[in-house]
Amino acid sequence: MALSALLEKFSVNSEISQASAGYQFNHTMIRVKNLQASINFYTQVLGFVPVCEHINSDAAFTIVYLIRAPLASIPDDDTARQEWVLRQTGVLELTYNHGTELKPDFHYHNGNDAPQGYGHICISVPDVRQACKRFEQLNVTFQKRLTDGRMKHIAFIKDPDGYWIEILQPTPLNN
C-alpha cells in the first residue's frame, strides 16, 4: 500500500508533526543483572560503544548509554558527549541495580514469557546468514535460528538477561 494510503487508513494527519518538531526517539532502556556481562555482549557481539555512565551511589544504580556510531564521531569531552548522546537516535540504555549479579536466583523478566508486554530490539545486518554464522562462532544463545519455524528470514538471539534480539537484513534472502 502506498504511504499516503497507509496514513489515510490510520487517520494520520501529516500536519501533526509541526507541534512535535525536533522530538527524537532517543533510547530504549532495559534492566540488566550483570553490567559488565551485558556491556561485553553489546560491544563484542553487536558492536555498540558505551558512551556515558552515570553512577548513582545513593540509590545504588548505574546507567550506561550505548550507541552504534564510529568512535571518531563521538565527542571525547564528558559534558559534550552527554549532550551529544541525547540528540541521537538508536541509543540503548542499560540500568544496573548494584549487587544483582551476586544473587544466584535473581533474574529480570524478558517480556515474552508471561506476563507479556515488551518484545525485543532488532538489529538489522547486511547479511543475516553471515551474522548468524558469526553468532554461532561467538557461542551466542539463539531463541530462533533461521532454520527454525516458518519465518526463515529472521533469527532471534538472546542477550545475557534473556532479552530477545531480532536479527534480519533489509533485503530479501536469496535461496
Add this chain to the structure above:
Amino acid sequence: MALSALLEKFSVNSEISQASAGYQFNHTMIRVKNLQASINFYTQVLGFVPVCEHINSDAAFTIVYLIRAPLASIPDDDTARQEWVLRQTGVLELTYNHGTELKPDFHYHNGNDAPQGYGHICISVPDVRQACKRFEQLNVTFQKRLTDGRMKHIAFIKDPDGYWIEILQPTPLNN
C-alpha cells in the same frame, strides 16, 4: 570521564566493530492492546509516522512500524519503503494481536510493575517544559511530572498500554 577512559574501564576493544560493520539498531517492539489507539498516540502526541503494516491473518496479528522522519524522506512505493525502514534506526514496532481490544480485562505488562525487566523508551525534545505543557493540553497521562521526585529535569508519560516514555532535553534546564 573521557571516552577513552570509559572504554578502558569496561575493557572495550575498539577494533571489535570491524566484525559487526553495517549492523544497525533498527527497532524496539512492544505489544499493544488497541492498535488504532496506539497509532493515534504515537502519531498525534509524539509525531511518529506509520510506515509499514504487515497483517498476518493466519496467526491473527498485525505489526506496524513507525518512525520519526520527514514524510518527504519516506519512499512511497511499498517494497522500497519496507527495505528503507529496515535500514533506519529509531524505529518503533507495534505488535497487535487481533481482538485484544475487545477484552475488557486484557492488558499488557509494562515492565516496571513486578516482574521488572524492560523499562521505557525515551523521546528527547528541544524544550522539556514546553513539551510537558503540550502533553497536559493533550490530556496525556503522566507517570512523573517534572515537579515530582528529585529528578526535576525528566518527566515520564504513559502510552495507552501504560508503557513508560521518558521525556528530557539534551541541554541542562535553565532555572
